[in-house]
Amino acid sequence: MIKLENVTYTYSEGGPFEMTAVDNVNLTINKDELVGLIGHTGSGKSTLIQMMNGLIKPTSGRVFVDGKELHNKKTKMSDIRFKVGLVMQYPEYQLFEETVYKDIAFGPANMDLPDFEIKRRVEFACDAVGLKRELLEKSPFDLSGGQKRRATIAGVIAMQPEVLILDEPTAGLDPSGRDEILYRIRDMHRRAGMAVVLVSHSMEDIANMADRIVVMNKGKVALDGKPAEIFGRREELESFGLSVPQVTSITHKLREKGYELPKGIHTVSEAVYEIMKLKKGAGDNV
Amino acid sequence: MEPIIRAENLKFSYKNQEDGKEYEVLKGIDMEVRKGEFLCVLGHNGSGKSTLAKHFNSILVPTEGKVFVGDMDTSEEDKLFDIRQRVGMVFQNPDNQIVATIVEEDVAFAPENLGLPREEIISRVDFALKTVNMEAYRNHAPHKLSGGQKQRVAIAGVLAMMPEVIVLDEPTAMLDPVGRKEIMNTIKTLNREKGMTVVLITHYMDEAAEADRILVMDKGKIKMEGTPKEVFSKVDEVKAIGLDVPQATALAYELNKNGFNLPLDILNTEDCVSNIIKELEND
Amino acid sequence: MFKDITLGQFFPGDSFVHRLDPRTKICLSLIFIVLVFLANSILGFALLGGFILLVAIITKIPLKFMIRGLKTIMFFIVLTAFFNLFLSTGTVIWQWRFLKITDRGLELALTMIARLVLLIFGTSILTLTTSPIALTDGIEALLRPFKKIKLPVHELAMMMTIALRFIPTLIDETDKIIKAQTARGTDFESGNLIRRAKALIPILIPLFISSFRRADDLALAMECRCYNGGENRTRMKVLEMKAIDFVGWGVTLALGVIVIILNYVRI
Numbered sequence: 103m104i105k106l107e108n109v110t111y112t113y114s115e116g117g118p119f120e121m122t123a124v125d126n127v128n129l130t131i132n133k134d135e136l137v138g139l140i141g142h143t144g145s146g147k148s149t150l151i152q153m154m155n156g157l158i159k160p161t162s163g164r165v166f167v168d169g170k171e172l173h174n175k176k177t178k179m180s181d182i183r184f185k186v187g188l189v190m191q192y193p194e195y196q197l198f199e200e201t202v203y204k205d206i207a208f209g210p211a212n213m214d215l216p217d218f219e220i221k222r223r224v225e226f227a228c229d230a231v232g233l234k235r236e237l238l239e240k241s242p243f244d245l246s247g248g249q250k251r252r253a254t255i256a257g258v259i260a261m262q263p264e265v266l267i268l269d270e271p272t273a274g275l276d277p278s279g280r281d282e283i284l285y286r287i288r289d290m291h292r293r294a295g296m297a298v299v300l301v302s303h304s305m306e307d308i309a310n311m312a313d314r315i316v317v318m319n320k321g322k323v324a325l326d327g328k329p330a331e332i333f334g335r336r337e338e339l340e341s342f343g344l345s346v347p348q349v350t351s352i353t354h355k356l357r358e359k360g361y362e363l364p365k366g367i368h369t370v371s372e373a374v375y376e377i378m379k380l381k382k383g384a385g386d387n388v
Numbered sequence: 389m390e391p392i393i394r395a396e397n398l399k400f401s402y403k404n405q406e407d408g409k410e411y412e413v414l415k416g417i418d419m420e421v422r423k424g425e426f427l428c429v430l431g432h433n434g435s436g437k438s439t440l441a442k443h444f445n446s447i448l449v450p451t452e453g454k455v456f457v458g459d460m461d462t463s464e465e466d467k468l469f470d471i472r473q474r475v476g477m478v479f480q481n482p483d484n485q486i487v488a489t490i491v492e493e494d495v496a497f498a499p500e501n502l503g504l505p506r507e508e509i510i511s512r513v514d515f516a517l518k519t520v521n522m523e524a525y526r527n528h529a530p531h532k533l534s535g536g537q538k539q540r541v542a543i544a545g546v547l548a549m550m551p552e553v554i555v556l557d558e559p560t561a562m563l564d565p566v567g568r569k570e571i572m573n574t575i576k577t578l579n580r581e582k583g584m585t586v587v588l589i590t591h592y593m594d595e596a597a598e599a600d601r602i603l604v605m606d607k608g609k610i611k612m613e614g615t616p617k618e619v620f621s622k623v624d625e626v627k628a629i630g631l632d633v634p635q636a637t638a639l640a641y642e643l644n645k646n647g648f649n650l651p652l653d654i655l656n657t658e659d660c661v662s663n664i665i666k667e668l669e670n671d
Numbered sequence: 672m673f674k675d676i677t678l679g680q681f682f683p684g685d686s687f688v689h690r691l692d693p694r695t696k697i698c699l700s701l702i703f704i705v706l707v708f709l710a711n712s713i714l715g716f717a718l719l720g721g722f723i724l725l726v727a728i729i730t731k732i733p734l735k736f737m738i739r740g741l742k743t744i745m746f747f748i749v750l751t752a753f754f755n756l757f758l759s760t761g762t763v764i765w766q767w768r769f770l771k772i773t774d775r776g777l778e779l780a781l782t783m784i785a786r787l788v789l790l791i792f793g794t795s796i797l798t799l800t801t802s803p804i805a806l807t808d809g810i811e812a813l814l815r816p817f818k819k820i821k822l823p824v825h826e827l828a829m830m831m832t833i834a835l836r837f838i839p840t841l842i843d844e845t846d847k848i849i850k851a852q853t854a855r856g857t858d859f860e861s862g863n864l865i866r867r868a869k870a871l872i873p874i875l876i877p878l879f880i881s882s883f884r885r886a887d888d889l890a891l892a893m894e895c896r897c898y899n900g901g902e903n904r905t906r907m908k909v910l911e912m913k914a915i916d917f918v919g920w921g922v923t924l925a926l927g928v929i930v931i932i933l934n935y936v937r938i
Contacts, residue, residue, distance in 0.1 A: 157850050472897050481888060
């Protein structure tokens with residue numbers, strides 16, 4: 103779906119503050135994937151995702167969306183933007199219309215769709231993020247923090263992109279607001295078959311959500327694999343300035359004490375399951 | 389321990405401009421902040437925790453009931469500056485509370501407002517920047533700093549007033565994990581080493597776990613109170629309010645459902661590991 | 672796309688000129704500007720040019736930064752020179768069809784170019800060697816006597832400081848909003864003027880809203896730090912005239928006297 107080939111991006115090239123944010127990255131995002139993208143601030147992940155929908159043009163290397171090369175005269179940029187939906191960090195600042203409906207409809211309206219189709223899409227997006235339809239006629243500025251966040255995500259979903267990229271969608275939300283948004287994203291990913299790239303600082307969120315994890319460090323892809331593999335490499339993650347979920351540390355310590363647990367346990371339910379097996383196993387041996 | 393801030397049957401309501409209805413945000417709160425403690429007010433968005441915090445330095449005054457700072461009533465207007473100097477306040481967005489274009493000048497802002505002599509201002513700025521470990525950046529421009537560094541400058545700006553209590557209203561909500569750690573370390577230094585009374589308003593349970601005492605707020609009331617261990621061991625109650633418990637506590641709780649017999653006041657990794665081992669060996 | 676804008680054009684350094692008190696620099700720049708307009712002898716201009724070149728060298732700022740300021744108004748300089756050159760009366764020294772250059776026109780044009788170039792150079796050196804905050808402090812200090820006629824000097828300085836503080840923040844924010852709206856398919860590049868103007872609405876409204884929210888937050892934070900206007904306020908940094916300031920004054924005043932004398936003893 104999205105393919106990055108030897109992509110590099112350098113800020114203020116040639117100037118005194120030159121800095122390479124993304125360094126020769128090769129990465130493919132496939133259809134039907136839910137990819138977690140992690141890395142500490144300055145690892146290049148924000149630049150990377152902005153290259154995926156053409157907001158930033160790579161200094162060198164090529165980007166393909168659906169087989170079409172970006173920044174090529176033949177490729178219409180707006181088509182790419184509608185195919186790759188990007189929700190930026192703290193998206194509340196982009197709200198500007200009089201009603202929530204109009205704001206969600208802003209993207210689809212830019213696609214020159216007929217009114218009935220815009221309406222259908224707004225309602226679809228509204229349901230997808232779990233926003234009550236009666237809120238559609240309210241001013242977006244009267245919504246609560248969590249509702250604003252969901253309305254802005256709906257504004258991108260309403261374009262019905264094939265890939266949805268979310269940069270820190272839960273930043274600043276409380277646990278229930280966070281859980282709601284993550285649940286909606288996963289649900290939509292499963293039902294509508296939208297590929298999702300989720301950027302997050304929260305290891306717990308990524309551990310609970312992703313099928314595949316890409317770890318960025320110093321502008322390069324440092325690790326790429328299934329969650330169990332990635333979280334099994336605790337020392338490496340820590341050397342990148344990242345932590346692992348607390349359950350991963352707990353099960354890791356138990357392994358060190360000689361208990362037989364698989365590497366890279368990263369959710370509470372998985373840990374419960376595996377520790378229960380130990381208890382039963384110990385019981386059987388007696 | 390003597391209380392520095394005390395709320396008595398504090399109620400606060402406001403009138404919505406649009407529908408003209410009264411909304412009661414705080415529904416009768418009795419609480420106190422004790423000298424030298426690290427108190428955490430935990431609650432989800434809309435629970436009233438920030439509204440409560442705004443009563444501590446008289447940004448808001450109660451609709452009903454009273455709030456005292458020392459023996460000063462926060463609704464007495466002539467005490468306003470005394471109260472604000474004694475209770476310093478740090479907000480969520482570090483960008484929106486830094487006034488000056490150079491770090492040290494921002495830290496000097498409050499002492500300048502207090503009309504202190506120049507030597508005193510300089511010594512306070514030195515002290516404040518040292519305490520938050522930002523001396524190396526004194527001549528930097530704030531907009532070039534990281535989020536955690538900006539927030540430390542904001543804390544220094546409040547410290548320079550030499551307050552007795554420092555109230556931080558979700559200071560880490562907009563920061564990355566590195567920034568959050570910096571702020572939590574700064575808070576702990578303030579409390580443990582400098583003996584400063586700290587009130588931290590947050591919805592992050594891992595931050596609350598570091599406090600001496602937690603007040604859990606929900607729907608304008610205080611629902612739970614106690615040490616972190618006391619509060620988090622009531623897993624059902626905490627979850628019902630829409631808050632998290634540490635994963636270690638959640639793990640112990642789930643294991644107990646399946647026949648383990650672990651204590652529920654487990655908060656950190658080490659406690660959890662040693663207790664699971666004990667249980668497994670008893671088998 | 673806005674990341675490359677540097678605020679003002681302050682070029683940090685530790686030269687003699689950098690270390691001068693901002694008040695000194697502002698006053699001396701004003702004196703220099705007056706001299707540039709008073710001078711009317713070739714030697715006078717040569718002296719002023721030599722002086723400003725010397726100052727520029729002392730600052731150790733690469734010359735290309737100073738010339739950058741000239742580039743932006745190059746068109747204006749050429750235009751005024753052109754008008755002066757061809758549209759003045761006097762003895763004709765060169766003619767081609769209806770275009771003629773007179774001795775008076777040539778003199779005026781050259782004087783004009785010299786004045787504009789010196790003007791730009793002088794003010795560039797002021798802004799290149801003085802941080803915006805020092806400039807604000809300097810202006811506040813110089814305007815202080817006007818407090819007596821109820822000029823809100825402290826308030827003006829405070830506003831300038833806050834503006835300087837928030838310009839980079841708002842630039843960042845604008846960048847983010849543009850990106851977010853572009854991601855939703857706003858097209859800023861194509862279409863007619865009305866269409867393009869309309870495309871600005873989704874940027875301006877969020878920017879205004881966020882600025883108001885920031886202003887609200889900042890006002891609250893300032894109040895929490897006991898801000899109460901300029902009353903009884905003290906300052907950490909007090910501007911002090913040092914020896915180098917007197918040297919600066921001395922040199923500039925001497926230059927002024929010479930330039931004025933040269934005006935009368937025309938060579």
